[in-house]
Amino acid sequence: MMASVTASDVAALRGVITADCVRASSPERACDNEGSACVCELDDADLQRFLVARRRDVDAATELVRQERTWKSKYLPVMRTASLEALLAKHKVVHGGRTANGDAVVVVYVRKHDKNEEDCVHLNTQLAVVAIEAGMARSESGQLLAVMDMSEFGWAQTDLAMAKRIIYLLSIAYPERLSKMILFRAWLPFRSFYALVSPFVDERSKRKVHFASELSELESLHALTLSDLPVELGGTLDTATDSDSGCWWDALDRSVLLHQATDADK
Template identity: 25%
Template structure:
């Protein structure tokens, strides 16, 4: 993907300096990656991808390069075809738990996830992981020019013990943080019951600082008002007082 040339006039001298430094470090990353991966050329990896890994490691070139190389190795082994098809995650899709829904005020695609519809299925943890990749790739495919992130509304209404899946949640965190860095813009958690807050204490230590800062627990009394801070009413799901119908993630 070719990047658009940015208008430097909209940036301060400090911002221009930071961007030039980041551009230089992306070049250093590319050199490391091309030396480590046989046959990897510039056209195989765009600058925006390298930039996301670089930012995820606070502009540390060595750490970002290692993270990216680990991502490539994972992708080649876990999704050798380069994508996950719906036929590979049929049990997860049947739970009807994830939907694509409009865009927020920044133009970022929105996903709605219903936690009470998640159960450990006969496909096991591997199918759940494939479903995560299937869904995240669907969301990323809806990202347009500008923000490179998506946001998630996590609806926990009706959530109970039978939906608790620590192993699955930790797998989801690992995939999101290790292989889709700087893709998550925000998570708006609504209708969170006490049982989930108990589980949250177990999961919390495994969430990196940057991701923690993106997770917001919404007060039920201010649900619509809080959602409208990020999402226009015309882009909000009907079930939350908006105008749009939910679209299953596999159909977007």
């Protein structure tokens, strides 16, 4: 992923954001005087991700850093509410294994999504953030491979607002964290919906999206093993404990990302 980014590219981006740190006085810039994370704390691997996402354009990468920092200052930490706990317990998202190159596998059962549920986009955005952060905590490469089980896709899953939110998260809040997205068992109803969604996806991200109809394709074309995949998809991995939301919280740095909700939140 990082082959085209040079050390001089990283140094140039670091120079710009360091200057921003000196000048900045509000979250709309690079730093927050009230204590949120400063861009100067980003390591070289982080800067490489931003540069890859913006094709080595230092100015564009700098703006992406600012957007990512602004988003995180507004939406993190995620509140550990009863509503989010209940959503996690639906077993909609589970941990898979880890690929040969160290990507953490995350499996999403899209049929368990219902766009008609109360506060759907907000709660599912929180779920997505928890899934991404927990996946990164398990990843050795810093990236995730998402397997989206599209079987039984129907009207309740045609959620354009949520699809656009996921696109935003992966392109702005977590750029280059996704190595590949496999749309598994995506039959005609979903493919029609995908035609509506795809114009919102940039060309680089589109190249990360793959369709697969059979378990054998996941193994032969995407180097996934049965031990990487849950039993529900035909693999051998027991993901039953993922229905206990505690395993998600335990994978995360609670002092940074999550904190216990008050009684009023519950």
